[in-house]
Amino acid sequence: MSRSSSRIDTKKVNSELVTLTYGALVAQMIKDLDNADDVSKQLERLGYNMGIRIVEDFLSKTGSGRCLDLKDTADKVQMAFKMYLGVQPNVANWSAAGDEFSFILDSNPLTELVELPDDLKNLKYCNIICGVLRGALEMVHLDVQSWIVQDQLKGDSNTEIRLKFIRRLEDSIPAGED
Amino acid sequence: MSLSNRPKTSILDKPLSKGKGEVSLSCFALLFSEVVQYSQNKSSTVPELQNRLHSLGYNVGSKIIDLYFVRERNAKREIKLLNILLFIKSTLWKALFGREAEKLEHSNDDENTYYLMEKEPLVNKFISVPRDKGSLNCAIFIAGIIESVLTGTGFAAKVTAHWHKGTTYMVKFDESVVARDKQLEDK
Amino acid sequence: MTIHNIYIFDHKGGLLYYHEWNRIKQSGMTSEEEAKLMYGMLFSIKSFVNKISPIDTKEGFLYYKTSKYTLHFMETPSRIKFVLNTDNNAQDMRELLQQIYSQVFVEYVVKNPLSKLSEPIQSELFKTKLDAFVKQSPSFLAKPL
Numbered sequence: 032m033s034r035s036s037s038r039i040d041t042k043k044v045n046s047e048l049v050t051l052t053y054g055a056l057v058a059q060m061i062k063d064l065d066n067a068d069d070v071s072k073q074l075e076r077l078g079y080n081m082g083i084r085i086v087e088d089f090l091s092k093t094g095s096g097r098c099l100d101l102k103d104t105a106d107k108v109q110m111a112f113k114m115y116l117g118v119q120p121n122v123a124n125w126s127a128a129g130d131e132f133s134f135i136l137d138s139n140p141l142t143e144l145v146e147l148p149d150d151l152k153n154l155k156y157c158n159i160i161c162g163v164l165r166g167a168l169e170m171v172h173l174d175v176q177s178w179i180v181q182d183q184l185k186g187d188s189n190t191e192i193r194l195k196f197i198r199r200l201e202d203s204i205p206a207g208e209d
Numbered sequence: 210m211s212l213s214n215r216p217k218t219s220i221l222d223k224p225l226s227k228g229k230g231e232v233s234l235s236c237f238a239l240l241f242s243e244v245v246q247y248s249q250n251k252s253s254t255v256p257e258l259q260n261r262l263h264s265l266g267y268n269v270g271s272k273i274i275d276l277y278f279v280r281e282r283n284a285k286r287e288i289k290l291l292n293i294l295l296f297i298k299s300t301l302w303k304a305l306f307g308r309e310a311e312k313l314e315h316s317n318d319d320e321n322t323y324y325l326m327e328k329e330p331l332v333n334k335f336i337s338v339p340r341d342k343g344s345l346n347c348a349i350f351i352a353g354i355i356e357s358v359l360t361g362t363g364f365a366a367k368v369t370a371h372w373h374k375g376t377t378y379m380v381k382f383d384e385s386v387v388a389r390d391k392q393l394e395d396k
Numbered sequence: 397m398t399i400h401n402i403y404i405f406d407h408k409g410g411l412l413y414y415h416e417w418n419r420i421k422q423s424g425m426t427s428e429e430e431a432k433l434m435y436g437m438l439f440s441i442k443s444f445v446n447k448i449s450p451i452d453t454k455e456g457f458l459y460y461k462t463s464k465y466t467l468h469f470m471e472t473p474s475r476i477k478f479v480l481n482t483d484n485n486a487q488d489m490r491e492l493l494q495q496i497y498s499q500v501f502v503e504y505v506v507k508n509p510l511s512k513l514s515e516p517i518q519s520e521l522f523k524t525k526l527d528a529f530v531k532q533s534p535s536f537l538a539k540p541l
Contacts, residue, residue, distance in 0.1 A: 042238045044331065047276070048305050052237070053266040056244050059261075060219035063251060077247060081239045083513060087506045088235045096454070097473045115236040124453030140232055144272070166498050170474040193484065235507065241511030335507035336521070347509070 046140040071155035078162020086167035128194040137189045172200040266353020274361045290390040328375035348376045400481040413517045486535040489500035
């Protein structure tokens with residue numbers, strides 16, 4: 032099932048279209064929900080929905096098989112960042128047990144042109160990425176948690192997204208069988 | 210997370226990016242898909258959903274004006290109606306969607322109305338066109354962008370999206386805008 | 397050569413899509429029943445194939461063949477399952493299944509904001525594209541032999 036990597040996702044769009052569309056969406060959510068924490072949660076959920084779809088696109092384009100271990104997962108997700116956002120994060124800060132690590136981004140198209148006003152300092156603007164990771168990995172049977180550790184919008188020098196492996200999910204059993 | 214007190218460079222201190230960054234089309238398609246679904250969950254009728262998408266587009270458009278006029282036109286605005294339409298058809302479309310819009314036409318019946326046509330808008334690429342074609346056209350989002358750019362540069366107009374030869378954006382200018390443009394011509 | 401029919405199942409085993417081209421004999425069951433049985437069979441055969449395998453399997457179950465037809469199976473790492481029944485002469489069906497996944501399913505279902513991934517596929521665009529895609533494949537012949 033190996034597809035040549037040269038064919039991988041050549042169609043591109045201007046990243047500002049994504050930046051501004053995302054910005055308009057977040058602004059609208061703030062209007063609708065009126066609470067930074069709820070918006071952060073909603074963004075994560077939205078990301079989850081994107082994740083369960085984006086993983087199909089990724090698998091179909093790369094022809095990649097199941098992950099051998101978490102290291103392999105990290106490499107694949109790193110590649111996906113490059114494919115979808117055009118930026119390549121570093122994989123770093125592995126926990127001793129090897130079940131937790133971080134993606135470190137020094138630039139991020141989502142936050143380009145963005146500045147958080149003082150009353151929204153709690154907003155996890157990039158929470159959508161955490162959601163995408165959770166959704167995408169759940170589809171390949173990995174239950175993970177993901178959260179933002181450092182945030183450029185809050186003055187940190189880069190954006191760090193943490194990922195923790197919880198457990199492997201099992202295949203669903205056909206209806207009517209136990 | 211600690212809210213650091215480090216001095217932060219304001220966004221205005223940074224140079225304006227060239228706008229050449231790219232992300233994958235799939236990424237945009239899926240983001241837009243969530244935008245549509247989020248808006249759908251917040252609306253109970255199709256017109257309501259259209260309004261939401263239109264207003265999201267409007268917000269995108271209002272940011273684009275400054276960005277693109279500064280970047281592409283040395284901060285000079287257009288004052289002629291036809292020129293702003295051409296700016297949208299070519300410069301803006303190219304920057305946002307990577308190609309020009311296909312056609313720009315002046316309505317035969319109504320002086321104030323123009324049509325901008327596009328066979329397959331980026332936002333509709335993956336959407337199954339409903340059979341009756343009377344219903345939702347997600348390109349209303351793009352109509353919002355156009356309306357915002359026009360209105361924001363002093364050409365007040367209403368822009369809507371329709372299923373016609375692909376998608377047609379109907380641009381209906383305010384009487385006053387067309388009258389003003391005529392005066393300019395007479396000079 | 398000919399292609400008889402296709403089943404697509406979501407990761408939970410729900411039938412997302414069924415279509416037939418040259419199906420000469422019906423099973424006599426309702427389509428829900430048939431889909432359920434099909435999924436159950438795939439589930440069992442998959443786990444059996446892996447359990448009994450004398451060496452480490454990578455992809456496991458790929459197809460089975462009778463004297464009259466072949467059932468081709470492809471499962472993505474996200475557990476979406478594609479099943480294609482063809483006659484025994486059809487070649488390179490894995491390639492075709494992979495293409496159906498990447499060029500039709502992902503493009504017109506996954507990226508379609510109006511279609512949910514866990515509900516039967518309604519999109520006309522998907523149906524037309526899939527139909528065209530299968531019909532242009534060399535293994536498809538309108539008249540059954």
